[in-house]
Amino acid sequence: MVLAGPPAASLRAGRRIDYAHPVPGFVDQALVVRVWDWSETSQTVSLFCQERGLLRAVAKGARREKGRFSGGLDLLTRGEVVGIQKSGAEMATLTDWTLQEIFWAxxxxxxxxxxxxxxxxxxxxxxxxxxxxxxxxxxxxxxxxxxxxxxxxxxxxxxxxxxxxxxxxxxxxxxxxxxxxxxxxxxxxxxxxxxxxxxxxxxxxxxxxxxxxxxxxxxxxxxxxxxxxxxxxxxxxxxxxxxxxxxxxxxxxxxxxxxxxxxxxxxxxxxxxxxxxxx
Missing domain, CATH: 1.20.1440.120 (Recombination protein O, C-terminal domain)
Structure with a gap:
């Protein structure tokens, strides 16, 4: 099932951007290959991205129902991911996840x-x-x-x-x-x-x-x-x-x-x- 979702540009609309301290950000298509519960409200994930390859990341607040992560990340799904990858960091930080496809079979x-x-x-x-x-x-x-x-x-x-x-x-x-x-x-x-x-x-x-x-x-x-x-x-x-x-x-x-x-x-x-x- 393919789900319609807002583009990344609209997801970022209205947010403050710190131009004095820019952080490398990215937008990509991703398949969720592994998920771990990090806390009651957050997850750590492994994503297979179309342009970035395999990516490990933290999704803080991902499990909150009214958060920016479509209620959390699950296996056998595809979506658009927005994140930040700091130099030298072991894991990226996800800021948005728009669920676009669920593989129900x-x-x-x-x-x-x-x-x-x-x-x-x-x-x-x-x-x-x-x-x-x-x-x-x-x-x-x-x-x-x-x-x-x-x-x-x-x-x-x-x-x-x-x-x-x-x-x-x-x-x-x-x-x-x-x-x-x-x-x-x-x-x-x-x-x-x-x-x-x-x-x-x-x-x-x-x-x-x-x-x-x-x-x-x-x-x-x-x-x-x-x-x-x-x-x-x-x-x-x-x-x-x-x-x-x-x-x-x-x-x-x-x-x-x-x-x-x-x-x-x-x-x-x-x-x-x-x-x-x-x-």
Whole structure:
């Protein structure tokens, strides 16, 4: 749901500006990725901003019903944020938050809820602060919006997001062929970041992991942007292939982080990764 709100200029209208002691301010679009209660009326938040990247901030008075923060900041929402970033300060100070979009599907459907939490969690864990990734921001927003559609393939939407996340953070999986002949079963080595020949049934928990050719071909289709909805991962691909590809990329992300994100076991309850079963 997209909510209409006043522009930042009108939010700031009527406030005194201290021209003698200017403080660097900013206005940005943001997704809320984490929230902590700081006091009865205030919050500390982690935001994924379109232009500023990952941002930690204090929102004083955010939980007051008649404050300037739309009643507080919540996960699975998008809004316009206004704040101040002082030089050398660990956290910014938010002065305004205008709620513009609520992703209701992530609150009303368990699978979409876990998918949304996983998206937010991996963004926070893989990105560094003040490192803008506008393409990843757009993809995260696109994925959350796609999950609002009643008939969307949530697994396909997640797969596309995970691929862009790895590419944008410098961890693009190398799934190209040509170095060795394709076989029905190959391997994925997380240390090398790509395919290897079949490691055999004795593959170790920390890699390499066995992967089916069908899964490899699906990931190769993600290398080139889709020219239409018919070219998206959900078109013409079996649900099992999408699920296996998601598990592989999620396991690779967990390997990069040094541990699996806690929500992963909820997102894939029948086996959290290729370490449990052949991908």
């Amino acid at each position: 992530g609150r009303n459907d368990l699978k979409r809820h876990y998918t949304g939490l996983y998206i937010l969690d991996t963004i926070q864990r893989l990105l560094s602060e003040a490192d803008p990734h506008p393409k990843l921001w757009n993809q995260a927003l696109k994925t959350l919006r796609r999950m609002e559609e009643p008939d969307v393939d949530v697994g396909a939407a997640l797969l596309e997001f995970q691929w862009i996340l790895l590419v944008e953070t410098g961890h693009r999986p190398d799934v190209r062929g040509g170095r060795f002949a394709d076989t029905e079963t190959m391997g994925f080595d997380p240390q090398a970041g790509g395919l290897i020949s079949d490691p055999g049934a004795g593959a170790r928990d920390n890699g390499p992991w066995r992967v089916r050719l069908e899964t490899v071909r699906l990931m190769r289709s993600l290398e080139a942007p889709a020219s239409s909805e018919a070219d998206s991962p959900e078109a013409g691909e079996s649900g099992d292939a999408v699920d296996r590809a998601n598990r592989l990329l999620a396991t690779y992300i967990g390997w990069l982080l040094g541990r699996e994100p806690p929500v992963l076991k909820l997102l894939f309850p029948s086996g959290t990764s290729p370490r449990v079963r052949k991908t």
